[in-house]
Amino acid sequence: MKTLFEPFNLSGAMLQNRIVMAPMTRARAANDIADEQTALYYTQRATAGLIVSEGTPISRQGQGYLLNPGIFTAAQIAGGRLTTDSAHSVGGKIFAQLWHVGRVSHSSIQGDDALPVSASSKAAKSAMAFGYDQNGKSGPVPVPAPRQLSTNEVEDVIRQFARAAENAIKAGFDGVEIHGANGYLHEQFLNPRVNDRTDRYSAESLQNRLRFTIDVIDAITNAIGAERTDIRLPPYGQLFDMLLYDEINETYTALVGAIGQRKLAYVHIMNQTGFKRIDKGSEETNHGNFFALLETFKHFLPHTALILAGGLTRNIAEKMINNNIIDLAAFGVPYISNPDLVARLKNNWPIADADRNTFYGQHAIGYIDYPPYKPQQYNK
Numbered sequence: 001m002k003t004l005f006e007p008f009n010l011s012g013a014m015l016q017n018r019i020v021m022a023p024m025t026r027a028r029a030a031n032d033i034a035d036e037q038t039a040l041y042y043t044q045r046a047t048a049g050l051i052v053s054e055g056t057p058i059s060r061q062g063q064g065y066l067l068n069p070g071i072f073t074a075a076q077i078a079g080g081r082l083t084t085d086s087a088h089s090v091g092g093k094i095f096a097q098l099w100h101v102g103r104v105s106h107s108s109i110q111g112d113d114a115l116p117v118s119a120s121s122k123a124a125k126s127a128m129a130f131g132y133d134q135n136g137k138s139g140p141v142p143v144p145a146p147r148q149l150s151t152n153e154v155e156d157v158i159r160q161f162a163r164a165a166e167n168a169i170k171a172g173f174d175g176v177e178i179h180g181a182n183g184y185l186h187e188q189f190l191n192p193r194v195n196d197r198t199d200r201y202s203a204e205s206l207q208n209r210l211r212f213t214i215d216v217i218d219a220i221t222n223a224i225g226a227e228r229t230d231i232r233l234p235p236y237g238q239l240f241d242m243l244l245y246d247e248i249n250e251t252y253t254a255l256v257g258a259i260g261q262r263k264l265a266y267v268h269i270m271n272q273t274g275f276k277r278i279d280k281g282s283e284e285t286n287h288g289n290f291f292a293l294l295e296t297f298k299h300f301l302p303h304t305a306l307i308l309a310g311g312l313t314r315n316i317a318e319k320m321i322n323n324n325i326i327d328l329a330a331f332g333v334p335y336i337s338n339p340d341l342v343a344r345l346k347n348n349w350p351i352a353d354a355d356r357n358t359f360y361g362q363h364a365i366g367y368i369d370y371p372p373y374k375p376q377q378y379n380k
C-alpha cells in the first residue's frame with residue numbers, strides 16, 4: 001500500500017512526501033514584489049513534498065490583478081529569493097507558477113492604459129480583473145474586449161515565458177509550473193470557441209490550437225530543462241467564459257501526449273468539474289467525463305508524474321495513488337488554514353476551516369496567523 005507520506009522522486013528531486021501545496025493567489029505583495037511575509041507564509045507550509053507558488057506574472061501585460069508577485073524585474077527576483085532560501089532552509093521544495101492572464105485584465109493594470117491582449121478578440125463575459133476604477137480606487141473591474149496578439153507578438157510572449165523561467169531559477173525556485181488553467185492565456189489559445197485567429201496559432205486545426213502551449217513548453221525546457229518544467233491543465237474547466245467544446249478529450253489527450261514525449265517533471269491536472277468555490281457559474285458538471293479522461297492520461301506519461309488537485313481528501317488521494325491514476329495529491333484551501341497539513345493528515349488531526357474573507361489582500365490576517373495544531377492544548 002502506498003501512502004501520501006512516503007518520499008517521491010520527481011525527475012531526480014526527492015520530495016519528502018506525495019503532498020503538494022496547490023498554487024494560490026493571495027494578493028499580498030506590495031509593489032508586486034514578494035517580501036519577508038511571503039517567505040514566512042511559504043516556510044510555514046514547507047513540510048509539503050512540493051509547494052507550487054501563487055500565480056506569478058511573467059510580464060506587466062500578463063498581469064490581471066494587483067498585488068501579485070511577478071518574476072520579470074530584478075527586484076522581483078530578489079524578493080523571490082527570500083522565499084526560496086527560507087523554504088529550502090527547512091527542507092522544502094518550491095516551483096513558481098508562471099502566469100499570463102491574457103484577456104482577463106484591465107487597462108489600469110497594463111500600464112499606458114493599453115488594452116489587455118489575447119489569442120482572441122472576444123471579451124470574457126462577466127469576468128472581473130482587480131485593478132483601478134475611474135476614480136483611481138482599487139477593486140474588481142470588468143474586463144474589456146482584448147486586442148488580439150499579432151503572430152510576432154505571440155512569439156514575444158513565448159520568449160517572455162522562457163525568460164521568466166530563467167528568472168525563477170535565478171530566484172532559487174526548484175522549477176516552474178506553466179499556468180495553463182483557469183481561463184487564462186493558454187486556454188484562450190486552446191479553446192476553439194474563444195480562439196478566433198487565422199494564423200498558425202488559429203483554431204483551424206488541433207495542431208494550430210496546441211501550438212502556443214507546446215511552443216511555450218519547448219522554450220522553457222530549452223531554457224531550464226524538462227526536469228524542472230511542468231504545466232497545470234483543467235480539462236472541462238469553464239472559468240472566465242471558457243465554453244465547453246466537442247474536442248475537449250482530443251485536445252487534452254494530444255497535449256498530455258506531447259508533454260509525455262518531452263518528459264516534463266509533472267503535469268498538474270485540476271478538477272473543476274464539480275467545483276463551485278471560485279466559479280459559481282459552473283453549474284454544468286462533467287465529473288464522469290473528467291475522470292474517464294484522467295484515467296487515460298497515465299498511459300501517455302511514462303516518465304512524467306501526474307498531480308491532481310480539486311476537492312481531495314487523504315482517503316480519496318491514497319485510493320487514486322494506489323489505483324495508479326495519480327502520483328501526487330495537491331491541496332488548495334486546506335493549505336490556507338492548515339500550515340501543518342501534512343502532520344494533520346498523517347495523524348488524522350482536525351482540519352481547520354479557512355476564512356474566505358481573507359483569501360485575498362488582507363495583509364497578515366488570514367495569511368501567516370493560522371497556527372499549527374497543538375494536540376496537548378485540546379487534550380487537557
Ligand SMILES: Cc1cc2nc3c(=O)[nH]c(=O)nc-3n(C[C@H](O)[C@H](O)[C@H](O)COP(=O)(O)O)c2cc1C
Binds near residue numbers: 022054311332359
Ligand atoms: C484563494 C485561492 C487562490 C487560487 N489561486 C490560484 C492560482 O494562482 N493558480 C492556480 O492555478 N489555481 C489557483 N487556485 C486553485 C487552487 O490551486 C486549487 O486547484 C483549488 O483550490 C482546488 O483545490 P482544493 O479543493 O484542495 O481547494 C486558487 C484557489 C483559491 C482558493
